[in-house]
Amino acid sequence: MVDPTIQIVNGRLYGPYHNWYGAVASRFFRELRDNGLILGNRCGSCGKVFLPPRSVCPGCLSDIDEWVELPSIGTLTAYTVVYYSYSDHCQPKQPPYALGIIRLDGADTGLCHLLEEVKFEEIRIGMKVEAVFSRNRKGNILDIAYFKPSF
């Protein structure tokens, strides 16, 4: 008789859920969707500019209520290339793809997003990149389709 030992057990976790953005992030996504604008906000106490915007400054714990329009151009501060496919639902696209952290000009924090229109081996930390907006915007972070090198 063939040894019936089971070597590998396949498992899956699957959890649909609804995520409310809240007042501050809703405004960020409304402006992004309706006007193609990237809004950050500035802490009136310590002056830091946050992108994505936040309701409370994590540094000095002040409430933030000053909005600032940011340009779509910034600097790549970190990146990685994803080759591993682990989910049809939790990855922005089929691997391989590049993810970067982009600090838009005038912001003090980085935004994580896709890098496209660039070969993986030509990605450099410190390169200037610019946002490419989606044509059909729905009010989520993929209303920015990706960032591409800016020359």
Place this chain on the structure above:
Amino acid sequence: MKGQEELLGQERVLEVRFRWAAGPYLGRFLGQLKEEGVLWAVRCSGCGRILMPPRIVCAVCYTETPMFPNGWFPLSGRGTLVDWERIIYPQMDPETGQLRPEPYIHGTFMLDEGVLFTHYLGPEDLEESRLREGLKVEAVIKDPRERVGKLTDIKYFRILEG
């Protein structure tokens, strides 16, 4: 007007697919369940207690247990009801993202060979007033074609009349 601003949100899905290596003991146990529809156990050569599912090392006396078939034996799949809980709160099945149909009863059984096991009671045994400690139960195993080598190859336990 601040109170009238459109609030946005998003439907999301958290999905993680994974594979795990069952190892030679649990893998054999699941393989026997799939092929034969029978639960197998191993007796610890150190302290004599029954390990089901079989484990490589006894958790009480730390003795290594023998590999299949040495010291392994098939269980009858019969036992008695020791304890149960009736679950009325709809809970999500993490494998499907769907709510499990409720109510259902989760039981603890003392199998005739002298080992505790927990599993569901069957849909015909939802009437809680019928349940009492010591009722004879029997494992209901899926058809061979439906078995995949998971503990859910045991459909449920059913109460034997009388």
